[in-house]
Amino acid sequence: MSSPIRIALDAMGGDHGPAVVIPGAAKALERRPDIRFIMYGDEAQVRPLIDAHPALAKACELRHAEIAVRMDDKPSQALRAGRYKSSMWLAIEAVKKGEADVAVSAGNTGALMAMATFCLKTLVQVERPAIAAIWPTLRGESIVLDVGATIGADARHLVELAVMGAAVANVIFDIERPTVGLLNVGVEEIKGLDAIKEASQILREANLPQLEYKGFVEGSDIGRGAVDVVVTEGFAGNIALKTAEGTATQIATFLKNAMARTLMSRIGYLFAKGAFDSLRRTLDPRRSNGGIFLGLQGSVIKSHGGTDALGFASAVELAYDMARHDLVHQIRAMLEKLQLEPVVDA
Numbered sequence: 001m002s003s004p005i006r007i008a009l010d011a012m013g014g015d016h017g018p019a020v021v022i023p024g025a026a027k028a029l030e031r032r033p034d035i036r037f038i039m040y041g042d043e044a045q046v047r048p049l050i051d052a053h054p055a056l057a058k059a060c061e062l063r064h065a066e067i068a069v070r071m072d073d074k075p076s077q078a079l080r081a082g083r084y085k086s087s088m089w090l091a092i093e094a095v096k097k098g099e100a101d102v103a104v105s106a107g108n109t110g111a112l113m114a115m116a117t118f119c120l121k122t123l124v125q126v127e128r129p130a131i132a133a134i135w136p137t138l139r140g141e142s143i144v145l146d147v148g149a150t151i152g153a154d155a156r157h158l159v160e161l162a163v164m165g166a167a168v169a170n171v172i173f174d175i176e177r178p179t180v181g182l183l184n185v186g187v188e189e190i191k192g193l194d195a196i197k198e199a200s201q202i203l204r205e206a207n208l209p210q211l212e213y214k215g216f217v218e219g220s221d222i223g224r225g226a227v228d229v230v231v232t233e234g235f236a237g238n239i240a241l242k243t244a245e246g247t248a249t250q251i252a253t254f255l256k257n258a259m260a261r262t263l264m265s266r267i268g269y270l271f272a273k274g275a276f277d278s279l280r281r282t283l284d285p286r287r288s289n290g291g292i293f294l295g296l297q298g299s300v301i302k303s304h305g306g307t308d309a310l311g312f313a314s315a316v317e318l319a320y321d322m323a324r325h326d327l328v329h330q331i332r333a334m335l336e337k338l339q340l341e342p343v344v345d346a
Contacts, residue, residue, distance in 0.1 A: 004036040005323045007316060008091040008100035011041030012068035013107030014305045014312075018042075021106065022049040024312025026056040031313075032320050033059075038100055040065045040087040065090050069111045071305060078111030079118065088112060092119045095298040101323035104315055106303035109291075113149055116293055116300045123328075125335040126295035127157050130234070131302065132168050133241060133291055134318075139225025143169045143178075146234040147241045147291065153233035155198035158182065162203055163334045164294040165229035166211035171325040172318075175228055177210065181217035183232035183240075192216065199231075210334050290315035292322065299328055 011021045018041060029035050037060035039046060050057050065087035069078045082089050088107050094100040096119055105112050109131075117129055132145035143165045146153075153161070162180045169178035182200055184192040189200070196216075203213040214227050219240060222230050232240070259265050289311040291302040299322045303315035 002034070004034045005032070005102075005320050006036050006038065006100045007319055007323070008038045008040065008094035008103040009316075010088045010091040010103070010105035010107055011039045011046045011062075012065070012087040013105040013112075014303065014307070015071065015106075016306075016308075017068070018046045018049050020307065020309050020312050022046065022053065022056070023309035024307075025060070025316060026053040027309055027313035028316035028320070029056055029059055032317060035059065035316070035320060037061070038063060038091075038094055040090040040094075042066070042068070042087075063090065069107050071108050073108055073111055075108075075110040075114035078108060079114055082111070083115070083118070089115050089119065092116050092298070092300060095300070096120055102299035102301060102319040104290075104301045104303060104319045106305050106307065106312060106315070108305075109148070109302055112300065112302055113293065116296055116298075120296040120298040120300070122295050123297055123332055123335065125332075126160055126164075129293055129295040130161055130164060131291045132165060132294055134172065135222060135230070135244070137223055137225030141173070142222065142225055142228055142230060143172070144222065144230045144232070144237060144240070145294065146232065146237050148234045148238035149293070151233065151235045153195060155195045155202060158195065158199035158231055158233070159202050159206075160295065160335070161231045162199070162211065162213070162229065163208070164331050165231055166208075167327060167330045167334055168292060168294070169228045170210070170330065171321060171327055173228065177212050178228035179212045179214050180229040180231060181214045181221065181227035183222075183230055183236065184216035184218065187216045187218060189216070208334075208337070210337070290318040292318070292327075294331065297328065299323055 011018050039060055039062045043064040067082050067086040069082050069086050069088045088105050091103040092115055095103050128150045130146035131149040132143050133147045135142045135144045145161050145165050166178045166180055169175055182196055184196055217226050289304050289307050293300040301315050301319040303312050
């Protein structure tokens with residue numbers, strides 16, 4: 001029998017804190033009964049919520065934390081006020097100490113990345129960490145990274161992102177050799193910034209056995225699912241992510257208004273309700289909730305701060321998969337095969 005997956009939770013993170021984290025953890029436990037939780041938060045707030053879920057109470061340990069990082073804290077503020085004692089820091093530190101396999105927080109993204117980088121450090125071959133997102137497509141789902149960890153990228157960093165993204169696709173989608181594309185302003189080899197063209201050349205010449213490099217892809221290719229992994233730097237990736245989220249909301253609003261406009265459209269909606277319900281499930285952001293922090297010497301998952309219990313459960317289950325397949329080890333092994341020189345601090 002395999003050993004349990006140990007997940008450290010920042011119980012105070014997110015817009016709703018323990019009111020979402022605890023029932024979300026309970027839902028995840030129903031589907032993954034071999035999870036064991038270490039929860040960090042204000043015991044007075046968290047304990048009654050845990051006790052309301054008997055199965056969860058048996059599968060978790062609550063550790064008191066007096067400080068909670070606020071959603072509007074700057075990363076520097078969060079580090080000063082919350083290092084070594086906030087619920088967010090302690091959840092990450094549990095991974096560093098080997099007490100947990102992965103940490104999950106719905107808290108402030110900038111603060112979480114700053115604390116995770118400071119506490120866990122990056123892998124020796126990685127210049128900067130990244131955030132990967134699961135993206136619904138016409139073909140199923142793809143991995144897109146970086147979606148906002150760092151701004152700008154040289155060729156080396158883009159190559160690192162390609163390797164790390166392929167490792168995530170291998171774990172989540174069970175694809176032995178995921179296809180990878182570099183996001184660019186066109187598919188022609190002459191287009192794009194020098195860093196993107198240089199990264200493309202490196203990936204073609206490397207011919208890595210762990211991924212199949214397909215060349216450049218455009219923004220419209222993301223939703224089509226043209227490749228399993230789309231690689232870009234954090235500025236463009238975050239804009240693409242927020243644009244997609246806004247477009248999904250816009251389309252849903254258009255459809256809702258159109259269906260309510262006339263009696264005939266309302267009747268038509270009744271006939272097509274099954275199809276609309278299927279579309280709603282496909283576009284439901286709670287199903288693919290969870291940003292994966294990559295390039296660190298430990299696993300951290302960022303849940304959307306405004307999600308509900310179902311969405312938080314999805315982030316916990318994503319963390320479960322990352323830990324079960326030892327994603328950090330896979331990334332380290334793939335980077336070593338690429339034979340990148342270790343990063344030397346200035």
